[in-house]
Amino acid sequence: MPELPEVEVVRRGLERWVAHRTVADVEVLHPRAVRRHTAGPDDFAHRLTGHRIGTPSRRGKYLWLPLEDTDQSVLAHLGMSGQLLVQPYSAPDEKHLRVRVRFADIPPAPDPAAEGTELRFVDQRTFGGLSLHDNTPDGLPDVIAHIARDPLDPLFDDDAFHQALRRKRTTVKRALLDQSLISGVGNIYADEALWRTRLHYERPTATLTRPVTTALLGHVRDVMTAALAVGGTSFDSLYVNINGESGYFDRSLDAYGREGLPCKRCGTPMRRRPWMNRSSYFCPKCQRAPRVSS
Template identity: 45%
Template sequence: MPELPEVEVVRRGLEPFMARRVIERVEVFEARSLKRHADGVEGFVRALEGREIREVARRGKFLWAPLSDARRATSSSPSLGEALVMHLGMSGQLRVRDAEVRGAYQASEPHLSEGPASDPEKHLRIRLHMAGGSRIDFLDQRIFGGMHVSPLVNTPDGLAAGTGTNLPLLPESAAHIARDLLDPFLDEESLVRQIRTRRAPIKSVILDQGTVSGVGNIYADEALWEAKLHFARSANGISSRKIRELLVACRGVMQRALEVGGTSFDALYVNVDGRRGYFARSLSAYGKHGMPCPRCGRALVRVQFQNRSSHLCPYCQRRR
């Protein structure tokens, strides 16, 4: 599943083609991709056509685009407005086709990624036709992701909701999602205290999107390896200093991944131009079982943890 770096790469790729542009026409090819939209296909189309996207924002793994009220009767609209929410799920992709390049997928930042991946038109689920001729295609092989329109609500702290927006508004459907480690308004000391109240394994805690968002299995394993922490240690038994060290490691690994387009192991995650990220080349622990630990030289291992794999060095990350 795409994690914070991959979703931020997608957000940056979408922004030039969506922000301050009107959605002229909407095509829905798979109703299951609208499972979170209460009004069905016709309601989804009616809610979007003729409206302008103000900006493209992100919190953790969630993308949303606040909508203007242009060409829309506002009598029944929520007082704070609405947003188009885009969630990639396990295999969702958002691709841009720009009219100026004869319908090919448009490379917004080609130096960030390698590829391109194949163009899986058979997995096309939703298409947005934007003013100016560009098209936004939502592709999803497994149909775990999707789009929906959600009312906007105030952020509890009154601060900007996430990356790419100055508005203190976020979609109601994502209101339970915590701030992420790249959010300048994250209260890190409060987060450290919150983590230390939990009895759950530390990996479970940092994967909990209601505690800190955007972290998935890949970057959790990498950060735990960097901080020399065993994934199963109880969070409340780890010192504040060590928790801060873990958060610094997690932020650092995600920033490094973002610089090179994220992590791709297959064609399920690609940028808006169909290109893959190549942070997989820089991973130290995730997927490296059987290979020598870059720190101590002993063999890395893979073990099962809560229906997923965890990768670690049994020497550097001993469970105390």
């Protein structure tokens, strides 16, 4: 599942292979892939055509491609299974190809290797999508203005995050997944960071001390940075992203998906609990359940 590190890998790939190219043609093969573009698939395709792509940006799990000489950006979210691929024109269509973007490269292209390739949005489960939006004065697509900065953003405010946690009447994993508090964290990295911090997922955020919040943020950053370093190994390929899952990092996971396997710290069998229509993985010894409040 693409979370912040995977999306950043995609962003870097787009920066290399797609930035500064001019859109010649857009083909929407599945209308659901552009459902957040309320004016519809034809409008989406028409508005992109003829514009040059600027430097791709990212916040949390969202990434966007600015259209030069406009105040608009193409916003992308990969959802569960979305991929942005740079493929040769001649490559056969993927089974779940949803949107194709062709470019008008005039030889010699800035990067000769970029000639003859197109951008493809492929998405099996269609939770992701593309859409076009006006930018805010900050250069952010307006529909994601409510998304918090992510933990790898230098302007992320650790103290404000801690104060927000103290005010909330919720639990720590819910807070980690709340994109209006901290963006880019999904189910996998939430479980990993909680395991590293020895925090149970149902710990009330109002009970967290400043040192614990600091430790938690440190582990979130560490695990994401490590995953990003490993995901980066795929840059040599034409594929902008890796495989739509957690890349090569899955072999480094300490908590997620390890039900019944020994905790890497204490050896106690890891547990899985149904939680919010998904799962939480944790060590019952290292991550003690909070006392039930009255």
